[in-house]
Amino acid sequence: KNEVEQSPQNLTAQEGEFITINCSYSVGISALHWLQQHPGGGIVSLFMLSSGKKKHGRLIATINIQEKHSSLHITASHPRDSAVYICAVESGFQKLVFGTGTRLLVSP
């Protein structure tokens, strides 16, 4: 079993829908990262958090340390949000352990 589990693996949405991607982990962490991998392959860091909630534009990330769970929310989804979203936990000296990713497709 992977130390970092994401759900769902695949997600299809209509433009404008509210989207939630979940991440659960089983190890002690110093921080949790949400990454976005574009269809062209590039990887971008969206959030790093170790408690509470962060918001950038239409993206919101939350973490519950006690429950070892994080969620990534996208409000008013748009086709350009179509990508793979990857949860990664920072465990040890800057070592990232990755989830398997959630492939999101937003249709117009």
Added chain:
Amino acid sequence: DTAVSQTPKYLVTQMGNDKSIKCEQNLGHDTMYWYKQDSKKFLKIMFSYNNKELIINETVPNRFSPKSPDKAHLNLHINSLELGDSAVYFCASSQQRLSSYNEQFFGPGTRLTVL
């Protein structure tokens, strides 16, 4: 200006060959990483260097040898390439900060295909 760059972007080679992938970052970061993304898109860390010193060395065949000539460069040399080495290899960098998180900046990836 590209923050983290990798060359080449694509690499197609025969089994048994030796090849290198180069990575450079112009962000002034002191930590660099190599990750492997397999055909199922699963990312896994291979190596990490901090100020030219190896700090993370995951279970990777010793055919893979990272080299960091200075803290802005981390190259990956692979000997005796095997079919299973086919993957996308990502370089990344971050600045070590003891009191805050370490955002990692990724290169564009190098798609290695071993025939």
